[in-house]
Amino acid sequence: MKYFAGIDLGGTTIKGGIVDAENRIICSKSIRTLPERGFEAVAEDIAVLFEELVKSSGLEMASIEYLGAGSPGAVDVKIGKVFFSGNLGWENAELGKYLKNRLGKDVYVGNDASCAALGEFLCLEDKSIDSMAMMTVGTGVGFGLILGGHMYSGATYGGGEFGHTTLVFAGEQCTCGKKGCIEAYASFTALIRDAFKLAEDNPDGRIAEIIKRDGTIDGKSIFEAAIAGYPDARKLTETFIEYIGAGVVNIINILDPQMIVIGGGISRSSDYFLPKLIEYARENAFCRQVKLCDIRVASKGNDAGIIGAARLGDYI
Ligand SMILES: [Zn+2]
Numbered sequence: 001m002k003y004f005a006g007i008d009l010g011g012t013t014i015k016g017g018i019v020d021a022e023n024r025i026i027c028s029k030s031i032r033t034l035p036e037r038g039f040e041a042v043a044e045d046i047a048v049l050f051e052e053l054v055k056s057s058g059l060e061m062a063s064i065e066y067l068g069a070g071s072p073g074a075v076d077v078k079i080g081k082v083f084f085s086g087n088l089g090w091e092n093a094e095l096g097k098y099l100k101n102r103l104g105k106d107v108y109v110g111n112d113a114s115c116a117a118l119g120e121f122l123c124l125e126d127k128s129i130d131s132m133a134m135m136t137v138g139t140g141v142g143f144g145l146i147l148g149g150h151m152y153s154g155a156t157y158g159g160g161e162f163g164h165t166t167l168v169f170a171g172e173q174c175t176c177g178k179k180g181c182i183e184a185y186a187s188f189t190a191l192i193r194d195a196f197k198l199a200e201d202n203p204d205g206r207i208a209e210i211i212k213r214d215g216t217i218d219g220k221s222i223f224e225a226a227i228a229g230y231p232d233a234r235k236l237t238e239t240f241i242e243y244i245g246a247g248v249v250n251i252i253n254i255l256d257p258q259m260i261v262i263g264g265g266i267s268r269s270s271d272y273f274l275p276k277l278i279e280y281a282r283e284n285a286f287c288r289q290v291k292l293c294d295i296r297v298a299s300k301g302n303d304a305g306i307i308g309a310a311r312l313g314d315y316i
Helices: 039-056 095-103 112-122 188-201 206-214 219-227 231-255 265-284 303-310
Strands: 003-009 013-020 025-032 064-071 074-076 081-085 090-093 107-111 132-137 141-147 259-263 294-297
Touching: 003 039, 003 112, 003 303, 013 039, 013 303, 025 039, 025 303, 039 064, 039 090, 039 095, 064 095, 064 112, 064 303, 074 107, 081 095, 095 107, 107 112, 107 303, 112 132, 112 141, 112 259, 112 303, 132 231, 141 231, 188 206, 188 219, 188 231, 206 219, 206 231, 219 231, 219 265, 231 259, 231 265, 259 265, 265 294
Parallel strands: 003 064, 064 107, 132 259, 259 294
Antiparallel strands: 003 013, 013 025, 074 081, 081 090, 132 141
16 A cells, blocks of 8 residues: 655644545644744644654655645645745745655645645545536635646646636725735635624624624624524625635636535535525526536545645646
C-alpha cells in the first residue's frame, strides 16, 4: 500500500493527515497556526507536524510517497510557492522549498479550495465523473475545479478566484478591494451583514429578536430560523440562496461540468437549501434543453482538504 501525507493550512488551524492509496485518512492531527509569528515559524511547525503524523501512523518517512499542503491564496503548484495569502500574511513564501529541504521529500502545495475540490472528487463513488467544480460558502467563497480528472489551477496559477468575479457591478464592498464580487453576496459574512440590515428594516422580526437577544447573529441561527418558518429569515435565506444560485449558473454557463459540489457550513442545511438552489439553476441556466448537471453538497467536510492535499502530486 502507498501512503501520502497532506496538510490543510488555514489562518486559525493546520490540519494534517496520512492518507492511503484508497484516499482514507489513517491518522490525523491539528495544531494552531498562529500566523502572526511569521512564515518560518509556521513552516517549521508544519514540518514537525508531518514528522509526528508519520510517527503516529507507525510508518517510516521512506514509506510516504510525497507530501502535499493546501494553502489559502494564489499558489505555484509545481514549486510550492505561495505568491500571496492575506489570511496568513504571506508574500512569495517558499513553503515547498522549505519543507523539501527540511524533510527530504517531494512537496506539492496547492490552493486550499482546489485541494478540497480534489479531495471530494477523489472520494466520489462514480468514477466516470472527470469534470467537477466545487463552490465553498463560508466566511468567503472558495472555488476549486477538476477538469479531465486533474486539478485546474490556471496558466499562471491565478485562476479559480471565482469568489472575486463580479455579481453586481459597483455593488457591495468586497474584502479584496473591489466592489460587487460574488463573495460580497454569497458568503456568510455577506449574509450576516444583510441580516443586520434586515433587522433595522424589520425590528419586530425573528432576525431582529435574535440580534437583540445575543448582540450578534451567525449563519447557523439564520438558517435555523428559516427552517423553523420565520418569514423574515425565509426571505433573507431565499435571497442568499439565489446569490449562490447565480454563482452556480455562471459556473454551468462557462464550464458545463458534470457535477457541482457545494461545500462549507451551508451544507449542513442541505434539505432546506439544495432543492431551492437546484430549482434556481434549472430555471436560469442558459441551455435548459439538456439535463441539469448533478448539484450536491460536499460529503467529506474538513477531511476533503487533507485528502486532496495528500494526493496533489498525482493530479496536477
Ligand atoms: Zn472580491
